[in-house]
Amino acid sequence: MDAIEAARAVVEEQRPEARTAFLGGSVAAGRHTATSDLDVVVLLHGAPAPYRESLQYADWPVEMFVHTEATWHAYIERELPTRRSPLLWMCAAGVLLFDTDGLGARLAAHARKLTAAGPPPVSAEEIDDRRYAITDLLDDLAGSDDPSERLFIATELVRRTGELGLAVAGSWGGGGKWLARRLETTAPGLSTRLHHGLREVLDGEVEPLVTVVDEVLERAGGRLWVGYKRAGTP
Numbered sequence: 001m002d003a004i005e006a007a008r009a010v011v012e013e014q015r016p017e018a019r020t021a022f023l024g025g026s027v028a029a030g031r032h033t034a035t036s037d038l039d040v041v042v043l044l045h046g047a048p049a050p051y052r053e054s055l056q057y058a059d060w061p062v063e064m065f066v067h068t069e070a071t072w073h074a075y076i077e078r079e080l081p082t083r084r085s086p087l088l089w090m091c092a093a094g095v096l097l098f099d100t101d102g103l104g105a106r107l108a109a110h111a112r113k114l115t116a117a118g119p120p121p122v123s124a125e126e127i128d129d130r131r132y133a134i135t136d137l138l139d140d141l142a143g144s145d146d147p148s149e150r151l152f153i154a155t156e157l158v159r160r161t162g163e164l165g166l167a168v169a170g171s172w173g174g175g176g177k178w179l180a181r182r183l184e185t186t187a188p189g190l191s192t193r194l195h196h197g198l199r200e201v202l203d204g205e206v207e208p209l210v211t212v213v214d215e216v217l218e219r220a221g222g223r224l225w226v227g228y229k230r231a232g233t234p
Contacts, residue, residue: 001058003027007038008097010057019043020104021097024090037061041090043103044068083119084173122167130164131224134217141206154201154209158194161213165190168220
């Protein structure tokens with residue numbers, strides 16, 4: 001059973017009352033692997049939505065994200081300020097499996113409009129928070145001679161630097177493999193250089209990673225330590 005057929009069938013079995021459904025994620029993008037699951041967004045008229053559920057259907061692992069029209073919009077509004085919204089992208093770039101009343105077409109058009117417009121701008125405060133955190137990690141890396149410590153410091157540096165690169169470029173963010181995929185289009189070559197730098201750290205050489213991290217930091221204003229201040233929560 002192919003992916004689209006399986007996605008339609010699992011919705012018909014699990015939520016036959018659904019108004020519309022989308023197949024998103026790696027499968028819809030044509031980048032699935034042997035372990036990829038089916039990311040299926042389902043819209044209901046009401047309860048028991050919203051919920052998410054992981055299940056097995058035929059040979060496919062399935063993740064279902066079940067919403068009403070109102071909760072779909074509420075989740076998107078909540079996620080937009082973070083510049084990361086898997087739900088938005090599953091509907092903007094996914095496959096519309098069926099559409100009983102036109103809701104699917106409306107949501108897809110709205111999602112495509114939002115993704116095309118780009119994420120909201122990142123605040124100067126958030127950029128400074130990211131600069132500070134990366135500067136702290138660079139200091140930790142420079143001062144550590146423990147291979148185990150270096151592994152985790154460098155891994156965190158790679159992730160945070162990739163995220164900063166996307167933020168300063170005004171790009172949508174992503175986690176895990178989607179961070180790498182966003183970097184492919186937003187900052188070609190950066191992911192490869194970060195990968196190389198991480199491998200060099202594991203071999204005892206920190207400079208290649210430090211160099212690429214500093215280059216990304218410079219686009220955001222450079223390292224930040226002295227003068228950084230944040231008020232605490234009362």
